[in-house]
Amino acid sequence: MTTSPDATIVRERAVRPAVRWFDICSYAALTPERGACAMVEGTQVAIFRTFDDALYALSNLDPFSGACVLSRGILGTRCGTPTVASPMYKQVFDLRTGACLDDPRVAVPAFPVRRAGDRVEVALTDEHRQ
Numbered sequence: 347m348t349t350s351p352d353a354t355i356v357r358e359r360a361v362r363p364a365v366r367w368f369d370i371c372s373y374a375a376l377t378p379e380r381g382a383c384a385m386v387e388g389t390q391v392a393i394f395r396t397f398d399d400a401l402y403a404l405s406n407l408d409p410f411s412g413a414c415v416l417s418r419g420i421l422g423t424r425c426g427t428p429t430v431a432s433p434m435y436k437q438v439f440d441l442r443t444g445a446c447l448d449d450p451r452v453a454v455p456a457f458p459v460r461r462a463g464d465r466v467e468v469a470l471t472d473e474h475r476q
Contacts, residue, residue: 365458367467376401376466381417381430384468391457391468392417394441396428402441403459403468408432409452416454 370384376395383406384391390406394417406414411434419430421441428441438447444456458469 364472365469366471367460367469369462370466370468372464373461373466374464379421381419381421383414383417386468386470389470390414390417391470392419392430393459393466393468394421394430396421396441400428401459401461401466402428403457404430404439404441404444405454405457407454408434408437409446409454410435410437 368386370386370393371382373395376382376393378395378397378399381392381394384393392404392406394402394404396402404416406416408415410432413434415433416430416439418433420433422429422431424438424447427447429438429447430441431438437449437452439445439454440447442456444454446452446454460467
């Protein structure tokens, strides 16, 4: 069986969702060890800046309470892993992956985030848009 070049292109597009970067705020506007929330294409994104100046972005939706509150969570670490604890029921999430460290069956989406000069940008794929 042979595949046409067009079929290969369609398959690659299906595997790699389109990524778009969105300007959020100035880097200086983010207070270390605090979160901020931004609405990006209908998706609430919680953005965090840690004391070591690292940036992280997760969905703002707490899957345990159903409230959009993770940006108001408490930042910390667990065994060297940067974390945020939900302000509702205190479940802890890995800032790098979105995995819940208290319940491995649960995770929130994690988004690529970067510093572009003095600006902070977050990327969403087509699968993350609501």
